[in-house]
Amino acid sequence: MLFLFLVQIKTNIPPMIKAILYGVLGAFIGEPFFEWLGFYKSINWNPFFSFPIYIFKFLIGYYLVSGKNFEPLLEKR
Template identity: 70%
Template sequence: MIIPEEAAKKIDDIYKSLVFANQKDHEIWFEYVFLSWQWWFCVIFTIIPWVLWWKCRKKESTNRLLYGAFFIMLISMFFDSFGAELGFWDYRYEPVPFLPSFTPWDLSLLPVIFLVLVQIKPNISPILKAIFYSVLSSFIGEPFFEWLGFYKSINWTFLFSLPIHFLIFLIGYSLVTSKNFEELKPK
């Protein structure tokens, strides 16, 4: 065996502890979260923004815009999972208990807000849009979900999120406005 026996045993013990903790977490989820009003709220916040965007989107730009939205989802889930794993925050009412990220936020609200901001007023500076996006996400969205009890900040402050959301928006914006796509035009 390439891994030393002692290290392998420690890894196995920790893994067993994690599996046990996850099983207990899933039991709590099924007993207290699944089908609660909070669960339904999360499901609605995951689906409705996409339905509204789908009806109002600029149809000829759908693929280009979804490219940016998928980037926002991927990087948001990565950072969200990373932060939860490091103990910076925790979620209490996940729609799906198997992901260490908050689905309505990472897979719906953040990307759809991004899409709306990219589509409206395409001549406004992306820096201004990134500022608006990061302030909205960091100082309205995160505190709102914490106030509802869905999110618990443990070793994190909303101010830390501001530059992260700012950069995520700008990178996503540069992806969708790349010269490989058609130019953005007002609706």
Template identity: 65%
Template sequence: MIIPEEVAKKTDDVYKILVEANQKDHNIWMEYVFLSWQWWFCFILSIIPWVLWWKYRKKESTNRLLLGAFFTIFISMFLDSFGTELGYWDYRYELIPFLPAFFPWDLSLLPVAFLLLVQIKPNISPILKAIFYAFLSSLIGEPFFEWLGFYKSINWNHLYSLPIQFIIFLFGYFLVTSTSFEEVKRR
């Protein structure tokens, strides 16, 4: 074995503890969360924003906009999972208990808010939009979900999210508005 036996044993022991903790968490989810009003609220927040965006989107820009949305989803889920694993925050009501991230927030609310801001008033400065996005998500969204009891900040201050959300919006914006896309030629 390439890995020293002592390291493998310690890793196995920690893994067993994690599996046990996850099973307990899943039992709590099945008993208290699944199909509760909080679960249904998460379900609705995961679906309705996308349905509304799909109905009112700028149809000729759908693919380009979705690229920005997927970028936002990827970064948000990565950072959310990272913060959860490091113990900065935790979620009490998850749509799916197998993800350490808050599904409605990362996969629906943040990307759809991004999409709306990119589409609405295209002549407004992306810096102003990024400030608004960061303020909306960090100082309104996070405290609102904490107040509802969905989110619990442990070692995190909402102000820390401001520059992160600002940067996420700007990167996504410049990705979506880039003119460097090459046209695919068909044979």
């Protein structure tokens, strides 16, 4: 849901900035929160390991969604 929000809001912001924000929110806020809720227990895993994975995941998804086979998110009038 966060991915979709970041792709559709503020389309003039470069995707790398959004990817870094997504990585920070996912790795340093989301993972510890869900661990605190008891959904999983991380064993020998540091959130810094997840940070580049979230960035890469966002960039791949962003370029798949914003390809030329899809209609633009905002119509230009």
